[in-house]
Amino acid sequence: MELCVITGSQEGLHKVFDMLINPGDTVLLDGFTYPGTVAALARDYDFLIIEDDSYYFLQFEKPWTPTLLSLDVDSRVTRTDTLSNILSPGLRIGFLTGPKPLIDSNSAYAGLNNAHQYSHTVRTELWTRQG
Numbered sequence: 001m002e003l004c005v006i007t008g009s010q011e012g013l014h015k016v017f018d019m020l021i022n023p024g025d026t027v028l029l030d031g032f033t034y035p036g037t038v039a040a041l042a043r044d045y046d047f048l049i050i051e052d053d054s055y056y057f058l059q060f061e062k063p064w065t066p067t068l069l070s071l072d073v074d075s076r077v078t079r080t081d082t083l084s085n086i087l088s089p090g091l092r093i094g095f096l097t098g099p100k101p102l103i104d105s106n107s108a109y110a111g112l113n114n115a116h117q118y119s120h121t122v123r124t125e126l127w128t129r130q131g
C-alpha cells in the first residue's frame, strides 16, 4: 500500500477514474451501506473499490465506521481523504491511498499534468499575508 498527496479529493478521483474506467465499463455507486458488505461483494464479484470518504474524520460517535481501505485484504481499494472538510477547502490538500502501482501511476500522471501544482495556492497565501 502507498500514499501520495493530491490537490484535493476531486483531483485525485478525477485521475483515478481516468486511469481505471473505460467507456462501456460498469460503475456502481453505493448509498450508505455497511463497509463489510461492500468489501465482501467486491471479493465475490471481483471488482475494484474507489472510496471517497471525505467526512470520515467528522465522526463524533465511537466506534467509528471502518474505512473500506482498512478492510481491504487483496488490494482492491483506493481511497481519497481530504483536509477540505476538517481544515479548509481552500488548502486543496488531500491524500490518495491504495495499491502501489496505482499510486505510482497517479504520481506520474500528476507530474505530467501539474508541474509545480501547489504554486498557485502558495502564491495566493503569500499575497493574502502581504495584504
Ligand SMILES: Cc1ncc(COP(=O)(O)O)c(C=O)c1O
Binding pocket: 007, 008, 009, 010, 011, 052, 053, 054, 081, 082, 083, 084, 085, 089, 093, 094
Ligand atoms: C463526497 C465528497 N468528496 C470530496 C469532497 C472534498 O473534495 P476536495 O478535497 O476536492 O475539496 C467533498 C466536499 O465536501 C465531498 O462532499
